[in-house]
Amino acid sequence: MTNMCPKYICNFENLKEGNPEKWLHSLWQVQNAIMCNEYNVRNLVNSDMIVRIIEIFNFPEASIKIKTCICYIFTVVYKTNYNSLSDNVKNLLSENFISTVSSYWLIQDDKLTLSILYLINAITGITQLDWKKYFQENKEILSRLKKFLYIRNFKNECFVIPKVFDTLSTILHDVEMVEYDTETAIALKISESNIYFISTDIWEDYILLKIFEYTFSEKINYQIAALNLLSILVQEHSHVVYMMMKITVAKRFCTEILIYNTREHVNKDVQVRSCIILAHFYMAISNRQLYNLTICYTIPALCRMCNIKYDAVVRILAGSILHLLLKNNQELCIHTYQIENIAQTLIQIISTSTPIDESDNLTNVYGYSDLIVQNAFNILSSLTDTEESIRTSIIAFKNDLPILNKHIIKHLKSNNWGIRIACTYFLISLSRSPILLRKFFIDNEYATIFMENIKEKYPYNLRKLSLCCLCNLVLHLSYLRHKFLDPNLQFIQSITAILVREDDNLKFHALWILMNLMHTATEQVKIYFVNTVGLKYFMDIIMGDYNTMIQEKTIALLINGWKLQEFQNYFNQFINIAVSHFKFQEDDDSLHVPMMLFLSTFCNISPCRKTIFQSCDILEAIETNLRNEKCMNISIACIRNLARDCTRCDIQALKNNNIISTMKGILNEDVNGNSKNMIMDVIYSLNLN
CATH class of the missing domain: 1.25.10 (Leucine-rich Repeat Variant)
Structure with missing residues (x-):
């Protein structure tokens, strides 16, 4: 071990003696010397004095004051220069010293207790120590x-x-x-x-x-x-x-x-x-009784804490708790506290948010204000997610709807992706309401912003949620469908690109939008769409290992464009797909309805009807689905379409495949009147009365 600093020689000589009074005086001097002086601490840990101090600490003769002073000395050592201690000293400390320290807690002395607490805190701060x-x-x-x-x-x-x-x-x-x-x-x-x-x-x-x-x-x-x-x-x-x-x-x-x-x-x-x-x-x-006990005063308090008078961090935390409670116990929360009061708090946040400049780990890039607004949109989404009455009450709360729209559009264009995503999610909730679609979204630039936000350069979640919003808008607002089907077909091009390149989640929403657009699209648009994508692409989806919902939307999209000659050219391929599905997916009827709907469209086309009458497999599938409650009316519609210009050979084909007898049997069963009326019309048209 290296020699001591001359400053400590006198103190070391006193510590070597057997006089506890001299020990205390010397230890006080050492304690004072190392306080806020790292140079003196290094001299101490590199001297023989450190071992002597440990020995004194273990002596029974050492007074409480001595023990207290030594605890403070080693607190400084542990906090500043533990790594400089020799291995021998470290072993002494780990084997005996800590156990001795904790045993002194039995001594009832405030100063000793406090010094031990400081020392334990210092010890637990050393990561190398076990x-x-x-x-x-x-x-x-x-x-x-x-x-x-x-x-x-x-x-x-x-x-x-x-x-x-x-x-x-x-x-x-x-x-x-x-x-x-x-x-x-x-x-x-x-x-x-x-x-x-x-x-x-x-x-x-x-x-x-x-x-x-x-x-x-x-x-x-x-x-x-x-x-x-x-x-x-x-x-x-x-x-x-x-x-x-x-x-x-x-x-x-x-x-x-x-x-x-x-x-x-x-x-x-x-x-x-x-x-x-x-x-x-x-x-x-998860105890409902506990929620009942506490939520009646928790919800009002959380709304109060979201107020601008509170510190930004408190507002963020309060908003997060409010979101948690409303998400998990919406019905209970609403019965406890008026929805208008919650809405008032949240809309005020959205309408009055301003950047807050404060440095903290919580705000690596964006300000506290962004997190507060994001929370507000998350809470509004939870409130409006399921209940139509809540959606309308939240929007009705603000008399000046244009001002609210102005702030929402501002946040929808925010540079903070979190706010954009949260705002879009809230608008998805509102767009589920046909009433609000016409009141809230009409004559605003929401659709234009959503079209911008689906571009590939934006975050994935923002694109997905924007597509979802567009699905709802296209479904309910006819004027938007005409707007999207502009002569330049820019929107169709961007949606088609998503359909072909992106994963299943985005593909599903793209299909949904195109399905609704194709319903009202002109022949020119349909032809462009078919030439751009190719019908083989859709047939591959129906035959492939895709999500059932994607396959269903694909079939619905094809149904909306079936009159095109290009679609009819794929009839034989579709017949093979349908036959394969009904044979090998008998237990899974998730696609039976869309498959039968698509088949019914081909039953309406004269050249296709001839092929269907010649296919026992297709006629057998129609007969089987006559007995399926979900597909009964669609199957009857297929037969009704086939019955047009029907020859005797065609009628015989229907009889040979038990279709006629099955329909007559249904008339004697307890089925709804509409199905019976449809069957009676078919039998009458076939002159089978």
């Missing part, structure tokens, strides 16, 4: 820590209690440091291999309640320290939330405290940590 193993083998250390939470005789309580919370937070900031009790493990479906080390008796009900007591203390440092511990526990140790729910009195007590801590003029750190705990609390619970 301190987890020490705590696993010395579980009593956590038991001693928890006792500090309800011992009220500390003279320096205002320093000790917050440090206890900080120490527990540091130790438990790791999922491996938890051992689940049997009941909790079963409740959380945790396997034996995932049961860890520190007993959960530290989180007995009265300890959790004691921590919650500190969360509404008048002393701000108590509040922040206690909330920080709870926020770590609920984020990394979900069984603690489960145990909180087990506390009958805490079912309401816990959430009331957290809501109380989010009042407008409360410290920002207290508000943020309370929101984090509240979020994880609601993420974990």
Whole structure:
């Protein structure tokens, strides 16, 4: 070991003596010398004095003051120059020193307790140390820590209690440091291999309640320290939330405290940590009774916290919790709190958002304001996703609809992809309503923006959601269909490119749009479309291993263009596909209806009818689907189309394949009147009365 700095020689000589009074004086000097002076710390760790200090710490003769002073010395060493210690000193510290330190917690002295807490915090900050193993083998250390939470005789309580919370937070900031009790493990479906080390008796009900007591203390440092511990526990140790729910009195007590801590003029750190705990609390619970107990005052409080008067981080967290609650328990939330009040809060956010310049990890590229707006759109999407009445009430809330449209269009063009996507998702919810389509979307530039946002240069999710919006607009707004079918066919070209190049999700929406457009498209557009894509492409989709919904939309698209001669040229190929489907997909009838619909269109074409009468397989498929409730009317429609200009040979083919007898049998069954009327019309047209 290197020689000591001359500054420490006198102190070292005093430490070598057996006089505890001289020890204390020298140790004080060492402590003062290394405070905020890294050069002196390096001199200390490279000297023989460090070993002597460890020896003194283990002497029974050492006073409480000496032990306290040594704890502070090693706190500085651990925090600043642990790596500079020799291997011998490191071994001494890992083998004896830490266990000796924790044993001194039995001594009731405020200053010693506080110095040990500082030292434990410093030790747990050293990543090279296997301190987890020490705590696993010395579980009593956590038991001693928890006792500090309800011992009220500390003279320096205002320093000790917050440090206890900080120490527990540091130790438990790791999922491996938890051992689940049997009941909790079963409740959380945790396997034996995932049961860890520190007993959960530290989180007995009265300890959790004691921590919650500190969360509404008048002393701000108590509040922040206690909330920080709870926020770590609920984020990394979900069984603690489960145990909180087990506390009958805490079912309401816990959430009331957290809501109380989010009042407008409360410290920002207290508000943020309370929101984090509240979020994880609601993420974990599935108990409807607990929701009923708490949600009546949680929803109004969350709406209040979304107000512009609150700090941006609090507003983001409150919006996230509100979104979570409305997504999982919309009906309960709406019955608890008027939808107009929630809508008022959210529309105000959308309409009044301004950039907020504040540096934080949360805002790597964009400002807090973007996250707040994104949350607002997510919540509006949850509200309007299913209920038509909620959609109309949210839009009706704002008398000046053009102003609301103006702000939504602004966000739909935002440079923040998150806002664009969230805004588009909200508009999907609104576009499901035919009433709102004509009131909200008409005479606005939404369609133009969606057409821009489907371009390949934009993020995938934005393109998919924009396509979905266009599907709804094209389906319900006839004037838009005519707008998209412009003479230059630019829109058709962009949708066709997506159809041919993109994955199944985008392909599905492209097919849906084209299906609706082809319904009203001119012959010129249909011919262009067929020549551009090629009908073989669609036939390959129907025959291939594609998603059933894509195959269904493909067939629907072809039905809308069946009158073209190009479509009819593929009739024989389609007949083979249909026969193969009905033979080999008998158990899966998901495509039976669209297949029969497509077949009925060919039954209406004279050259195709001749081929159908000559195909026993097709006639057999029609007869089989006559007995399928889903396909009965479509099958009857096929026969009705075949019955036009029917020869005796054709009628005989129908009889030979049991189609006539099956229809007559249906007349005697309990089926709806429309089906019977259709059959009677067919029998009459065939002169089979």
